[in-house]
Amino acid sequence: MMELNVLNRPSTVNLMISVEKEKIIRIMFGASVRSGELTSITTLTNLDIATERVKAIPALEQCSQNPQRRSSFCTNNWGHCSESIPLGAMHGTRKRPATLYCRTIYLKFGAMSVIPPCAKCSQVMSSMMDMGIVTIYQLQSIQL
Numbered sequence: 844m845m846e847l848n849v850l851n852r853p854s855t856v857n858l859m860i861s862v863e864k865e866k867i868i869r870i871m872f873g874a875s876v877r878s879g880e881l882t883s884i885t886t887l888t889n890l891d892i893a894t895e896r897v898k899a900i901p902a903l904e905q906c907s908q909n910p911q912r913r914s915s916f917c918t919n920n921w922g923h924c925s926e927s928i929p930l931g932a933m934h935g936t937r938k939r940p941a942t943l944y945c946r947t948i949y950l951k952f953g954a955m956s957v958i959p960p961c962a963k964c965s966q967v968m969s970s971m972m973d974m975g976i977v978t979i980y981q982l983q984s985i986q987l
Contacts (some may be wrong), residue, residue, distance in 0.1 A: 853877045854951040855958070857925035860944045860982070861933075873928035875919075889923070896922030900931035902971045910966070917962040926964040933977050940975050946982040 853874035861869040876892045897903050900922070906914070907921035925947060933941050945968075949958045959981070960968060971977045 848880070851877060851880055852950060853925065855925040855947055855949055857929055857945065857947045858982070859926075859929035859946075862942045862944065869932075871929035871932055873925040875925045876923045890920055893920040893922035893927075896927045896931070900927060900967075902930065902967050902974065902976070903927060906963070906966045906970050910963070913962045914966050919961055919963060921963060924961055924964050926960055926967070930964075930967060930971065930977075933971065940972075941977045943977050943979045944982040945979055 854877065855875045857873040859871045859873075860867055861871070876889045876896075897907050903922055926945070929943075929945075933943070945960070947958050947960055947964075949956045959965075968977075968979050972979060
C-alpha cells in the first residue's frame with residue numbers, strides 16, 4: 844500500500860531486470876529507506892534498516908568497510924538506497940554472472956525522473972562486477 848503523505852514515501856525506487864538468453868528471468872524492485880515522517884526516532888529507525896541491509900549483502904558490507912573517495916560525497920547511509928535489495932538478491936551460487944538492466948527513479952516531492960545510481964551504489968555495482976557476480980547495464984529505453 845502506498846503512503847498517502849508524499850513526505851513519508853521513499854525518495855527513489857529501483858527496477859532491475861535479470862535477463863538470460865534474451866529472456867527475462869526475474870524482475871526485482873527496491874525502495875529507498877523511509878519509515879515515516881522524519882523525527883529523531885524515525886531517523887534512527889532508517890539508519891537501523893540501512894545497517895541491516897549492509898549486514899545482509901556481502902558486496903555492500905565490503906564496500907562500506909573500504910569506501911572509495913567519491914563515495915564519501917554521497918550523503919546517504921550505506922544500504923539506504925533503492926538499489927540495495929535487488930543487488931542483494933544477486934548473491935548466491937550462480938554458475939555464471941547474472942545480466943542485469945537497472946533503472947532508478949526519483950520520486951521526491953511528487954516529481955518523477957530517471958537518475959543514475961549514487962556514488963555508493965555505483966561502487967557496489969562495480970565491486971559485484973569485479974567479483975564476477977553480475978554484469979549491469981543502465982536501462983535506457985523506457986520512457987516515463
